[in-house]
Amino acid sequence: MIARVQSYALTGLDGVAVTVETDVSKGLPSYEIVGLPDAAVKESKERVKSAVKNSALEFPLHKITVNLAPAYVKKEGSSFDLPVAISLLKANGVLQAETEDTVFLGELALNGDLRPITGVLPALISARDKGYKKFVVPYDNRKEAGFIHGVSTYAAKNLKEVVNHLSGLAPLTAVETTPFENAKNTEKRAYDLSFVKGQAMAKRALEVAVAGGHNILFVGPPGSGKTLLARAIPSILPDMRFDEALEITKIHSIAGTLGEEGIVTTRPFRSPHHTATTVSLCGGGNKTVHPGEISLAHGGVLFLDELPEYKRSSLEAMRQPLEDGVITVSRASGTITFPASFMLCASMNPCPCGNYGSSKRRCTCRPNDIRKYHARVSGPLLDRIDIQVEVDGVEYDDLVSTAEEESSALVKKRADVARNIQRQRFEGSKITSNAEMGEKETRKYCKLNAECEEILREAYERLRLSARARSRILKVARTIADLELCEEILPEHLYEAISYRSYSGKEDELE
Numbered sequence: 001m002i003a004r005v006q007s008y009a010l011t012g013l014d015g016v017a018v019t020v021e022t023d024v025s026k027g028l029p030s031y032e033i034v035g036l037p038d039a040a041v042k043e044s045k046e047r048v049k050s051a052v053k054n055s056a057l058e059f060p061l062h063k064i065t066v067n068l069a070p071a072y073v074k075k076e077g078s079s080f081d082l083p084v085a086i087s088l089l090k091a092n093g094v095l096q097a098e099t100e101d102t103v104f105l106g107e108l109a110l111n112g113d114l115r116p117i118t119g120v121l122p123a124l125i126s127a128r129d130k131g132y133k134k135f136v137v138p139y140d141n142r143k144e145a146g147f148i149h150g151v152s153t154y155a156a157k158n159l160k161e162v163v164n165h166l167s168g169l170a171p172l173t174a175v176e177t178t179p180f181e182n183a184k185n186t187e188k189r190a191y192d193l194s195f196v197k198g199q200a201m202a203k204r205a206l207e208v209a210v211a212g213g214h215n216i217l218f219v220g221p222p223g224s225g226k227t228l229l230a231r232a233i234p235s236i237l238p239d240m241r242f243d244e245a246l247e248i249t250k251i252h253s254i255a256g257t258l259g260e261e262g263i264v265t266t267r268p269f270r271s272p273h274h275t276a277t278t279v280s281l282c283g284g285g286n287k288t289v290h291p292g293e294i295s296l297a298h299g300g301v302l303f304l305d306e307l308p309e310y311k312r313s314s315l316e317a318m319r320q321p322l323e324d325g326v327i328t329v330s331r332a333s334g335t336i337t338f339p340a341s342f343m344l345c346a347s348m349n350p351c352p353c354g355n356y357g358s359s360k361r362r363c364t365c366r367p368n369d370i371r372k373y374h375a376r377v378s379g380p381l382l383d384r385i386d387i388q389v390e391v392d393g394v395e396y397d398d399l400v401s402t403a404e405e406e407s408s409a410l411v412k413k414r415a416d417v418a419r420n421i422q423r424q425r426f427e428g429s430k431i432t433s434n435a436e437m438g439e440k441e442t443r444k445y446c447k448l449n450a451e452c453e454e455i456l457r458e459a460y461e462r463l464r465l466s467a468r469a470r471s472r473i474l475k476v477a478r479t480i481a482d483l484e485l486c487e488e489i490l491p492e493h494l495y496e497a498i499s500y501r502s503y504s505g506k507e508d509e510l511e
Contacts, residue, residue: 001025003090006103006132007083008123009075012289012336013250015126019069020080022087027063033084035068038076038288047078047108048085055112055160060092074334076288079117082106082136085159086166097166102134103127104162105141112159116140121263122250124148136162143262144253146178147246180242183261191231194407198398199225205389205500207411210236211418212479213433214472215322215344215384217307220391221354221361226347229391230303233345235408237267238419240299247339248299251291268300268342274309282317283329289336292329294321297342307348308376315381318344322384325436341436344385348377360393386435386472387500418482434479439471446474452494459498473497 002023008015031045052059066084068075083104089095105123107115120141127135128151135153137145142155154172156162164170193203202218206229209216218226240248248264258264272281272293279285283292294302304310321327325341351370355361365373382388422433425445431437437445448456460470477489477497484493 001091001093003087005083005087005090005099006101007080007105008103008127009073010119010123010254011073011334012338013122013254015123016070016073017127017130018073018075018080018083020083020087021067021069022084022091023065023067024060024088024091025063025065029061029063031064031066033066033068035066035071036074037068037080038074040078041068041075041080044078044081044084044108047081047110048088050110051081051108051112051159052085052089054110055158055163057089057159057163058092058094060088064088064091077117077119078107078115079105079119079123081108082114082138082159082162086162089163095163095166097168099166101132102136103132104136106136106138106156108159114138114140114156114158114162118256119254120144121148121246121253124151124153125246125250136165141262142175143178143260144249144258145262146175147180147183147249147263149177178262180245180263183263183265189232189235189408191228192235192408193229193232193411194405196225196228196232196405197401198394199229199391202229202389202391203406203411205387206233207236207415208476208479208483208496208500209343209345209387210238210411211415211483212386212422212476213343213435214386214476214479215435216346216387216389217382217385218345218347218389218391219350220347221349221358221393224391224393226391227305230301230305230345230347231269232408233301233303233343234267234269236412236415237300238412238416240265240267244299251295251298251338255291255296257296268297269303270294270297270300271303271305274304274306276310276314278311278314278317281314282321282327283336283338284331289329289331289334291338292327294318294327294340294342295338298339300342302342302344304344304346307346308373312376312378316378319381319384322381343435346385349373350390357390358392383466383468384472386476388502389500390502414483417485418479421482421485434475434482437475437478442471442474446478446489448474448489448494452489452491455491455494456498459501463498463501465501469501473501476500 005020007018007020009018086104107117109115116138121144124135133151139155139157145153153175155175165172220226252258252264270293281293321340326337327340328337350356351365352373353364356363477493480493480496481489
């Protein structure tokens with residue numbers, strides 16, 4: 001007898017329907033799984049066999065053939081344990097229920113318990129979009145599945161519960177849908193801009209960067225507050241919308257980094273160590289292609305502390321996602337495209353000793369050593385960083401001052417107003433911030449009058465800027481104008497935007 005049960009596989013963030021076909025026929029006892037399974041799927045034979053027996057259900061002592069169709073799609077992971085077990089019980093006549101309209105996902109323990117799996121959210125969303133309305137998942141995945149609207153999801157603790165549910169003996173209650181507003185994290189941030197003493201220019205630059213989603217680089221001596229400024233970014237980032245949260249959760253669900261809430265409630269802040277490999281940053285793997293740090297930072301911030309210490313190949317690999325907002329990872333096992341639209345925040349010292357250009361400490365580096373240090377970060381990468389700010393050490397009087405610094409809450413209010421202006425401006429398109437504007441949008445929304453055009457021309461020639469740098473200056477100026485609630489870009493907006501590009505080519509002063 002042949003039985004069919006529906007499940008889903010993942011290719012990147014997209015789900016692919018998989019039909020689990022099981023044939024139980026007369027012959028010598030055997031058990032084979034075909035349909036391009038990986039090692040984890042092949043090992044499911046023993047898990048399914050023990051789970052069925054330990055659930056007080058009959059396991060057939062016949063020739064068993066399980067086919068995972070379509071055969072050209074590679075099946076990976078342990079999520080096929082449950083659908084294989086259900087199809088086997090149907091083929092053996094133990095289970096008589098109709099299951100064609102239900103999608104099953106779950107890993108089985110030897111005693112029949114259902115263990116949580118990764119990738120539930122993207123799999124269920126893909127299945128829902130294909131018309132499926134009923135799902136059975138492990139109990140520990142219930143919170144994640146509860147954010148998918150318009151479907152009935154049943155969370156079971158073990159195989160026996162699933163069988164009783166399908167048979168009508170003990171129907172499970174559908175998981176209650178959770179409104180995203182109820183899941184929003186209200187936890188107080190550990191870092192706040194009020195903790196940063198002095199550094200008024202750096203704080204202003206950070207506000208502009210967040211308001212427009214621009215990449216930012218802090219350059220300054222050790223102890224000047226670069227890392228503290230970066231750590232405070234999450235406290236002024238705009239709140240996530242539900243559609244953004246779902247997209248970000250898809251990535252973290254596949255990576256297995258979801259928390260107990262079942263959905264990502266705050267924008268990601270990823271800070272990989274400078275020893276991170278190119279694969280860990282960009283994504284990949286020997287067999288299964290997994291998202292890297294730049295995809296895990298999608299919708300949030302990627303912080304690279306001590307930028308020149310990262311491998312040159314790793315930094316250069318980020319040039320394409322910084323421009324396109326996606327990254328395509330090609331491996332022998334396949335080609336996967338992951339979203340990678342993030343705000344890059346980087347910090348670095350101005351020289352090996354860290355004191356070049358400081359007004360408080362003497363630099364002990366030779367000019368050639370400084371040039372080599374600067375050369376670790378390529379010009380094309382620097383060109384993609386919209387805002388480049390030099391920070392100096394903090395005065396002692398500023399450190400011990402009891403005057404209250406502006407809090408993140410106040411800065412966030414201004415940044416949110418600017419973001420709302422941009423959201424209305426780009427309504428109906430996929431663009432959400434000024435930094436994401438293409439050439440068409442830049443020409444439309446960043447028009448300059450004759451005076452501003454002359455200012456930008458002079459800066460372009462004096463600073464020897466590239467066409468990309470000119471475009472990014474215009475986008476930053478547009479953000480500054482939004483913060484000032486101005487429809488038109490004024491000369492003061494343009495001057496401030498240009499001042500944020502002064503670091504590039506700083507090594508020319510060493511001549």
